[in-house]
Amino acid sequence: MSDIVRPYGDTTGDGMVQVSFTLPVPHDKRAEGAALQLAAKMGMEPAILVHAKAMGPDFTFFVVYGSVTHLVDLSKVTVLEREYPLLTAKEASSTIKRNLRRKLVVIGACIGTDAHTVGIDAILNIKGFAGEKGLEYYREIKVVNLGAQVLVPELVERAREEKADAVLVSQVVTQRDAHLTNTREMSAAFRESYPAGSAPLLVVGGPRFDEHATAELGVDRIFGRGTTPAEVASYLVHALITSRQPEPTTT
């Protein structure tokens, strides 16, 4: 089969697409011409203006159908793969239940002087973020959210007390690189108070972190702006359960 494809309307190779958009111009003949000009520049040739409607005195909404001249080369499609699958709340919970046979314990906090709990709350609170429920919604995850301005020793103590599997820390304030200093202090404290290899999974998040700096900061994972609860939950399940399972033995 050929690697070259075109959009499919009702016949192979017809290249038909539909687009809708608004231009900031009053609805008149000129506006319609402008819409067709845009369509042509987008590679729609010929384009058919099927709908134009004034939206207030200064805007016009258009629907355009047409055949695009562009070709898609499937052999040149590259996809960036996440190293773990994105799970639904139900899938994450059932994986935890099946493999851990207890609840997965997550402790969250904003450390240092940072009082911005927006990040940690978006991930942990049931209200969630971007239409996704937070980790509190997951039946098999026990969430302990310590809130803002938590001291590192207190965080370590609570983590031990709760036998935390993972520690989530969010840092928004970045004055004088406070987020980096705080994170290093936190990871060092966990390394000190746990025997090697037994510390909980350390995860930090915030808008100004470099997601590749895990080794430098001594944490297991860094999440940036726009991270959703499901991504975090899926990562926890991957890092704590799925990636640690022994290879199935064959007899």
Add this chain to the structure above:
Amino acid sequence: MATVRPTRKLDLDPATVRQARALARTAGRPIVRLARTHSTVSVERAVLRLAGVAGADPDGIPWVNRLVDEVREQAGLEHGVALPVWDALRRSGESDLTRLAQRASSGGLDLRVPEGRDAERARRASTTAVRRGITAIDRRRAERERMVAKIGDAPRQPWIYLIVATGDIHEDIPQAQAAAREGADVIAVIRSTGQSLLDYVPEGATREGYAGTYATQENFRLMRAALDDVSKELGRYVRLTNYASGLCMPEIATLAGLERLDMMLNDSMYGILFRDINPVRTFVDQRFSRQVHARAGIIINTGEDNYLTTADAVDEAHTVTVSQLLNEYFAKEAGLEDWQLALGHAFEINPDVPDSFRLELAHAMLARELFPKAPLKWMPPTKHMTGDVFRGYLLDGFFNLVGALTDQGILLVGMMTEAVVTPFLSDRDLALQNVRYVLDAAGRLHEDFHPQPGGFIQNRAHQVLDEAVELLERITDEPGKAPLLEAIGDGTFGLMKRPADRGKGYDGVVQQASGYWNPATEILEGRE
């Protein structure tokens, strides 16, 4: 509002309905007792705001916070903030409360709980000062009534409710005016993410918010003034909505009253369940804020739609009914009238479920018949909006149809780009076309529509009501002095366990000592 249209299409058993309300009362009464015997830092700050304390220190911390913290430190809050503050005002010779607050926060003020004649003087002076704030709220209410009468009201029901949320009040204003011109009867300004967890109200006009705009007195004032202009232009009074929720509920309710906001989101349990705010803090703050809303003629919107975004809309339909009944009890106890109760519910059943539309209709009719005089707020699908905007547009059409069939008071306009992008200009236009088409085509279909006696819709409504009664019975059977608190602690609502001694803002709760004095409550409850 609300043209009362008695509907008895579901043949609900009046005894069951009475039982449901009686159970809600039983569950709610101990909570009210709790609210009457406690106060919070935010209630006390609201008292100071009513007395005219405004502004903030150079770090942006409002003077009301500074003064309440100082009173708490020196004299304790168990007697309320009014006695120590007006006592100190008299003794210090300061003429102005804000200046007094400034002096207090620099450590130059001696605060105590006055006794005897001094206490009586402080009670009288504080009542006079707070009454000025309440009179201002009364004037704002009268002003609204005058404007609605003079300019005209929304042309029909449901009122069309649209949201703006740019984060920048100066961007919100033209957007809100454009939305009003496109047909919105109600504009809601979404708050910045996380404001509900701030234990102070930010000051001034704000231009930076996350996914919303901060609720501040100045932002309220600017937006109301802009909507007054557009109301006159359009010949109909356009209402403004914001959020009295989170840790500063009483203060935000007060500011809303002072700036003539028209509706406020104000749910009895939302903050507890979804924001992990301490239950006692929430109930105390809520009672005060609802007393203010009652006085200000503000319509409250409750948040039952949120239950269905976390729980299954079929299995948990009865939790919506239970919450509506509790919200109604708490609201009436605080002095709100039926026309002020926009009880929430939502179109959130998975469209792949067989008969999903009939189930939605049954649930919406149940809300309508249980609360015949309340306006009801009907919320569009969010959970099952997938990014397939074409399917979403159809779903919104069916949502609008249920709204038309069940005489909703307020209809939040669904966007086909829900969960995709913040709505495009064209999305809003298409959404309003959808609403208009359905209301014009089927707005009076309810006159012809009578569900089959003993049929699917009636049976489903009866089932949900029965389940609601069962849940209320389980709640009232809990042990202890306040079974509802026990139930919240057990995780009866949603999946959340919220113990009464945990959660945010608990350190801001105090038990009232004998001799506690709150001039605002005295006036609002008609004793002064």
